[in-house]
Structure formats: C-alpha cells, structure tokens
Amino acid sequence: MPISVRSILGGTAFAMSLPFLASAAHAADDQPTYDLKSAYENSIVIAQAEAAAAVGKQGGTAEMETPFEESAFTANKIHKYLGIGSLGLVGLALLAPKEDGNSLHHNLAIGAATLGVGAVATGLTFHYKDLNFKRLTDPDTVHALLGTLAAACFLAAVSEAPESGHPALGIAGTVFMLTAVKVTW
Amino acid sequence: MRTRNAVIMVGSALALLLSQAVFAEEGFFSWLGSFSREKEIAPVTDATYNKECGSCHFPFQPGLLPEASWRKLLDAKALSDHFGDNAELDDQTRQKILDVLVADSADKSYRKRSRKIMKSLGEGDAPLRITEIPYIKAKHSEIPENLVKGNPKVKGLSFCNKCHQKAADGVYDDDTVRIPGKS
16 A cells, blocks of 8 residues: 555544544533534533433532533534645645655645545534535535545545646645635635 | 546536536625635624514524515514514514515525525425424434423524524534533
C-alpha cells in the first residue's frame, strides 16, 4: 500500500474519532452518561436522565438552569472544521513549491485529502438523515454530493501525482469543495 | 487525458449549475459573492410583530411558513379564533405585521432551513401550524413524547425556544438544542 494512501486512511480514522472524543470529553463534565452521539441526541439523553433522577427524588426537582453555552467541539462543528481545514490545506498546497518526492506540496495535499475524506465520513455519519436523494436540489444533498466528489478528486490527485494530469484533479476538487461549503454556509 | 479533463470540466460545470438551482431565487452571482452566513432562518426584528405576537407566544420567524400560510393566519376573521384565542388586531397593525411576515416568508427566503421547509411541502400547501410541516415533523420524530408534551418545562413542539436555545436568533441547529429536564 503506498505511503500516501496509508497516511490518508490513518488521518481519516483519526478525523472520524474526533467527534467521539469530543463526546467523551463532555461525558466527563456532565453527570448524566453521554452516548457517542450528536449534541442534539445527547440533549435527549440528558433530559431523560434528569427526568429519571426527578422521579427518584421525593418532592425534589432536577433543575438544569445553568446558562446555555455552545460547545466548540460537537460532531457538527468537527465536520465543519474538517471541510474548511481541507480547503485551507489545499490552498496552501497550491501555493507551495511544486517539487517531486516528499515535498511540502505533497504533504499538504495528503493532509487536504485526509481532512476532505474525514469531512465526508463525519458528514455522512452525523447528517445522513438530512439528505434527500429524491430531490437533488436539496441544499444538504447537493452539499454531500459535491463534498464527496471533492474528496474523491483530492484522493485521485494524490494517487496520480506527480503525473501531469493531477493538477486538474486537484483544482476540480477545490472547486467542488468550495461550492459544497458555500451551498450550506 | 483529454477525456478525463473533459469529464472534470463537465463535472465542475454541473456542480455550479446544481448549486445555482439551489439558490436560484437569490441570483447565482450575488449568492456566490456573499460571505454572510445564511444557513438558518432569518431573524425577525420588527418591533410591532415582536410586541403584538411575541407577548403571547414565541415570535415565530416568517421563514418558518410560506406566504399563503401567513395570509391565512393573519386574516381578520381567522385572528378572532387564533387556535382557540381571540387575537384580533386593528387593520393597520394587522396589515403591518402581515407585510413583515410575507416579506420574509419561507417561499421567498434563500436561507437553508426555509428552503428545506418549502421543499418538504407540496405545491400550494399552506399549513397553519409550523409543527405540521413535514420537514419539522421529520426533524422531531425521534424525540420521545415525555420530553415534549409530557414535559412541563416544554409542553409542546410549538414552544421552540424552550429547547432551541438560540431560536430567537433564528438558529435551530442541533448544537444549540438543550431539552429542559422534567421535574
């Protein structure tokens, strides 16, 4: 297996684990046990746990009146960071000197592909219910299709490099990813 | 190589065309050049609307229903029996509120969630309740009854801001949901 493919697979596995790590980190902060789910689903879990706790108390209440603070690390946000991060890295790869071998350009491109695949994987995992393949003009569906195309182009560009065709794939992937982000921005 | 480049070019053109279809009403180039985030529902800032409607219930954003729904709801006769309550307004106020609601109704908005609402409705559908919209129903279908209707701190799906902590800003994403516990 080529080293770039191994790097991308490893990086994607790490990217996929980020939402779960974030969820586990929250679990340490809150008394109710968190499952490895989105913030929304976790909210349901917490409310159920509180309801159960209230039943257990005689005449007591299970209040949760602390001010709401939005977490910086949720499944949604990690998906967003991965997608925007892949765009950032591909932008840097375009600017980096184009040298053969294990160059900065090559490593940035591998990073972009990794984050792109991670963004697609987290998006499909946490937002598959938002997709509607009966209506292809649905913004979330268009976002998913373009994001997947972008990641595929990044992967193809990395695997074909340094052949002369790979810049076209990289640029096409950038256009797809930019449009994917913009559609749901 | 030529074939592949042609495929890439056609694919890119299709991607742009598809995204144009998504935001057709706004105008493709104005959308493409805009950096403002337009993911959620447009917030409502009109003081009259917030005072007259918001004094009794959460002031639902215009982008949550199509124009036809707002016209039905703001009909003078309909307001005399507004879901069981008398919510009559003088004609001038009623017209002002109707204008605010119609101007930013879901069918005129290019905000993502308004578009999702419209896409879930059939041609000519004009639901009177936001909770009857298929998209809204689907989004809430997995929440157990005891956390909504059976929860004294929530009471029902129409109390959006009980769980959607940034509902007043028009933000209804998963990250800002916190369902109050049941006492």
